[in-house]
Amino acid sequence: MDAERAADREAWNQWIEARRRAVAGPVGNLALVAFQPVGVDPVDLPGFPAQARREAEEAGVRVRPTGAGLELATVAADVWEPVDEERFVARLGVDGLPLLRAGGRTADVFSLDGSDYEIRLYDAASPALAAFAGISAYEYDPDWRVSARLEAYEEHARVPWEFTRSTDTGHTKVVPGVIRAEIAGRGYELTAFADGGQLVLVFADETSGRESYAPGRFLRFDPPAADFSGSGEVVLDFNRAFIPPCGFSDFYSCPIPPAQNRIAAPVRAGERRVLWNDRPAASAIP
Structure with missing residues (x-):
């Protein structure tokens, strides 16, 4: 029993450290700096060279570049491809994909229940990340x-x-x-x-x-x-x-x-x- 409890405590210590790393990551909770609701009419994405819109019944949004530097990751968080035409970007999955990025900023597509959508925008230089102490x-x-x-x-x-x-x-x-x-x-x-x-x-x-x-x-x-x-x-x-x-x-x-x-x-x-x-x-x- 003592060995089992020691193992449980060690697993908990590892969980605590993993949580701190996760919230402070480039798309962690501390990095979120804005969100943009997306409807049928195109909207600009703050800080991104892109516009987004929705098509009815699609589980995601359509993103169109308005400048250079927009990239999309769909298969792995370190595999990026340039976006040079309108692309469908699905709702964020349990694997943390897909993601958009431009410069030091990243974005994902989110919906609470599939009835409406927003794009969430992350900045690796957010004020919250700079102020975070644990x-x-x-x-x-x-x-x-x-x-x-x-x-x-x-x-x-x-x-x-x-x-x-x-x-x-x-x-x-x-x-x-x-x-x-x-x-x-x-x-x-x-x-x-x-x-x-x-x-x-x-x-x-x-x-x-x-x-x-x-x-x-x-x-x-x-x-x-x-x-x-x-x-x-x-x-x-x-x-x-x-x-x-x-x-x-x-x-x-x-x-x-x-x-x-x-x-x-x-x-x-x-x-x-x-x-x-x-x-x-x-x-x-x-």
Whole structure:
């Protein structure tokens, strides 16, 4: 048991370091500096020699160069090809592709639920990256590995959600069932949504705003089945609770914890707060 716990702690330490590297990467949370909604009419992309528009029913956008230097990566993040005519750019996948770049700036195509689209713009010289000093976290505690159960619905539900960007409220998330868990001696029926082959729990607790990120935190975990079919046991390892993207950049829109995901106990596990040398002001690409 001691060896198993030591291995779990080491895996957690590696996760902590990987998180810090990821948020500070060239398309990490700290690098997001603007977003541009895309509709049927062409729009300029701030800081990019390009325009974008949408075609009805397409799961992505059309991008047309308006100057030199625009490149597209579709097969690997280090394999770029020049864009010299209008190209279809698909919605960002779980592999982190496709990506656009021009100079030191990068972009991806994002949609909350496929009903509308935006292009998100990243700058490797963002003010937030310059001000970032790390992420504080609670000490690893194996007692915060909570066994729970997914009770699957007969059909997956599309649940309207509230977001930090008020104009996004009402977009839906796919919820395959209810998560039944006992946390700090109290039973809960939690709502988690499907995302990239995992489930995501958006939760708040008695540390929220006092000791940890105020709106709440996220927790990813594996479903009983890869296709989200059927009921089964799951593990909620709150040691891997993390600060959502909107804690690093004001240009993200993050889901807010629903009432049933507000835990009436302090969850002293996982990430706590973003640490800044100087809190950066919100700014977009000029």
